[in-house]
Amino acid sequence: MxxxxxxxxxxxxxxxxxxxxxxxxxxxxxxxxxxxxxxxxxxxxxxxxxxxxxxxxxxxxxxxxxxxxxxxxxxxxxxxxxxxxxxxxxxxxxxxxxxxxxxxxxxLRFKLAMPDTYKRDAANTLAEEIADAAKRARDEKTAFDAAVLKNALSLTEACDMFDPVRAKLLKETGLAIEQTDPQAALEYLARAKSLDDKVGVVKDIERITRNLKNSAGNG
Incomplete structure (x- = not known):
């Protein structure tokens, strides 16, 4: 220590x-x-x-x-x-x-590079690592703080990034807030799909849309 x-x-x-x-x-x-x-x-x-x-x-x-x-x-x-x-x-x-x-x-502010052993720049690497961490938590059915994902999105918003990487981060953000803000979740997922149609959110969008309609009908 x-x-x-x-x-x-x-x-x-x-x-x-x-x-x-x-x-x-x-x-x-x-x-x-x-x-x-x-x-x-x-x-x-x-x-x-x-x-x-x-x-x-x-x-x-x-x-x-x-x-x-x-x-x-x-x-x-x-x-x-x-x-x-x-x-x-x-x-x-x-x-x-x-x-x-x-x-x-x-x-990101000072445009620092990743060490030579990493193939991608700082924005892509940070976004993908955080998205992957959120997915692991989701697969293990453990909570992941949506604020972390939102902050990562905000930090990298102005950066030139690979579309599939940003799409992964958007997907995990949407799924993280599905229960608390389903309408916003749909917006994140729709944006993810627009960037990468292979990101795998079609069924999620259908489920959340169906749940919203059921909630409106019951209201």
Whole structure:
């Protein structure tokens, strides 16, 4: 566990590195140390086969990165940071969506790139990861906060994204609010279908439409 003094040091180090004009982040000692830690955690993750266990490991180590993340966000220079971008995705896997969205907002604002191991840009990656997390929760019949999906949609609204990715996010948003706001759910699902007719919402639209008609008839 990271001590309060260590957390304070990392926050200051990250902020100082972020405002350092001499050579950028990749030449910074503290950044290199964080990259080394990241590499070690990735090595350990490769030794874990269970996806559930991988998520648990990420949940365990994420607090050790939090001071660095806070320092970088505080510095607000928008320099590329592979540690930050990896933590964004690990936060989604660990269910820490607030951290993921905070980093996502920063990354999109400054147009940060994903690390080389990821094929898609930050907007597509964040949107798809959150949509996939919502689908896993839905498949397991567990609750997923619709506000997370709405925030992800809002963050990526102005971004140039693949239509199927945005459609997935719209679909999961619609299904997440089906019980509380079926009319709005229909609008999300209809938009998803307009972007990708293979997104798989036809039966959902039919079900919600039928339920609305039945409710109106009973009223």
């Amino acid at each position: 990271t001590s309060p003094a260590r957390r304070h040091f990392l926050r200051k180090a990250a902020a100082q590195v972020a405002v350092n004009d001499g050579g950028g982040l990749r030449d910074a000692t503290h950044y290199e140390r964080m990259l080394m830690k990241l590499a070690e955690d990735k090595r350990r993750l490769k030794q874990i086969q269970s996806n559930q266990a991988k998520a648990e490991y990420k949940r365990k180590v994420l607090p050790e990165y939090q001071p660095w993340v806070e320092g970088v966000l505080l510095g607000e220079t928008g320099q590329q940071d592979d540690v930050l971008m990896t933590v964004m995705l690990w936060a989604v896997d660990a269910g820490n969506y607030l951290t993921a969205l905070m980093i996502g907002a920063y990354a």
